[in-house]
Amino acid sequence: MADQLNCTVLGAGLMGRLLAHSLATQGHRVQVHEASGPDGTGAAARVAASMLAPLAESAITETPVVNMGHYSLSRWPELIAQLPEPVFFQQLGTLMLWHRQDAQQARMLVDKLHINSQSMPSQTRPQTVDGELLQTLEPELLGKFQQGLFLPGEGQLDNRQLLAGLLASLQQQHARIHWNSPMSMEELTRQTSSDTDWVFDCRGLGAREDWSHLRGVRGEVIRLHAPEVHITRPVRLVHPRYPLYIAPKPDHVYVIGATEIESDDKTEASVRSTLELLSAAYSLHSGFAEARILEINTQLRPTLKNNLPGIRRLATRCLQINGLYRHGFLIAPAMLDAILGLMNDDTSLSDRFTLIQAN
Numbered sequence: 001m002a003d004q005l006n007c008t009v010l011g012a013g014l015m016g017r018l019l020a021h022s023l024a025t026q027g028h029r030v031q032v033h034e035a036s037g038p039d040g041t042g043a044a045a046r047v048a049a050s051m052l053a054p055l056a057e058s059a060i061t062e063t064p065v066v067n068m069g070h071y072s073l074s075r076w077p078e079l080i081a082q083l084p085e086p087v088f089f090q091q092l093g094t095l096m097l098w099h100r101q102d103a104q105q106a107r108m109l110v111d112k113l114h115i116n117s118q119s120m121p122s123q124t125r126p127q128t129v130d131g132e133l134l135q136t137l138e139p140e141l142l143g144k145f146q147q148g149l150f151l152p153g154e155g156q157l158d159n160r161q162l163l164a165g166l167l168a169s170l171q172q173q174h175a176r177i178h179w180n181s182p183m184s185m186e187e188l189t190r191q192t193s194s195d196t197d198w199v200f201d202c203r204g205l206g207a208r209e210d211w212s213h214l215r216g217v218r219g220e221v222i223r224l225h226a227p228e229v230h231i232t233r234p235v236r237l238v239h240p241r242y243p244l245y246i247a248p249k250p251d252h253v254y255v256i257g258a259t260e261i262e263s264d265d266k267t268e269a270s271v272r273s274t275l276e277l278l279s280a281a282y283s284l285h286s287g288f289a290e291a292r293i294l295e296i297n298t299q300l301r302p303t304l305k306n307n308l309p310g311i312r313r314l315a316t317r318c319l320q321i322n323g324l325y326r327h328g329f330l331i332a333p334a335m336l337d338a339i340l341g342l343m344n345d346d347t348s349l350s351d352r353f354t355l356i357q358a359n
């Protein structure tokens, strides 16, 4: 390594932890300020389903995010391999299903995904699901559903194992982590000693005072323990109000999500949303009837204009990274490599993913 730099990272959610880990792994001295504690309770990252589904998301997002998603799918295994603790990661694809009454809406979605897939790698072309393919993919869902769409190659990981693994790496590399230490850019500037080389602001919604367009998009999500259910890959259910999904985690834990509401309200989940999420799960598989509700959570997705992520350069060696919206896990490795590039004046990735925003 050419120079050992002193790096300060604000926020130990998804982006802050991943960046701090990578900087420490490169041999830099890293300190982190996090407003809450080590278990990520202040972070959107803690409640996320952490699906890595670029084609499925192409229905609602733009090309740079889809491209970042493809890039990141191959980077995650490399990043996870660096961690001292195992992190569940798989690429068994995404299954999209719909009930008969939603068939018309599903047809529009299927057409869109077929068109979008034309510009993607050929191994990810969507496949029409009939009874035979469903029997192979998810036999327990046969009977309730006769048709669907399979998106091969899409992935998922365990968000909480990832947050814990990144933390273990930081501790192993003696990074200085200040928990329960909310920090503003102003205060940091006052405190920063002359030997600080780089500052990275990864505070998610905590950076709202600095980004006039930063807003929260409310998401409600439920964690179930369902020993009677054997679903192996994320299943998305076409729904008239928002795309619902069931994302399996290890040990028969399933994340049922998520609402998508334009609101900064982080209070508890509503009865209506809870009923809709649980009904969706039960309509998919009757084994969810005896599932146990582990958690019902609400979090806000940090979102910028046009729902696209952005990087701003506040000063020569101060970057603000935000707007990961509902795509943090999908795109974080691409964001990371773009940031590491910028540290070496290499703008190729930030240009390719159109990440740089004006101050």
Ligand SMILES: Cc1cc2nc3c(=O)[nH]c(=O)nc-3n(C[C@H](O)[C@H](O)[C@H](O)COP(=O)(O)OP(=O)(O)OC[C@H]3O[C@@H](n4cnc5c(N)ncnc54)[C@H](O)[C@@H]3O)c2cc1C
Residues within 6 Å of the ligand: 010, 011, 012, 013, 014, 015, 016, 033, 034, 035, 036, 040, 041, 042, 043, 044, 045, 046, 047, 048, 049, 050, 051, 052, 181, 182, 183, 184, 202, 203, 204, 205, 206, 207, 219, 220, 221, 257, 258, 299, 300, 301, 302, 321, 322, 323, 324, 325, 326, 327, 328, 329, 330, 331
């Ligand atoms: C319900 C739900 C489901 C989701 N599902 C998926 C999914 O399936 N796939 C996917 O790719 N993405 C998903 N996401 C999105 C993903 O979780 C976010 O995009 C991602 O967590 C954003 O990362 P971040 O690091 O920018 O912010 P966060 O993860 O929110 O972390 C920000 C951190 O900064 C800290 N902080 C705040 N203020 C301060 C301060 N003043 N000083 C110091 N620290 C501060 C916070 O405490 C927090 O720890 C989902 C999100 C939600 C809410």
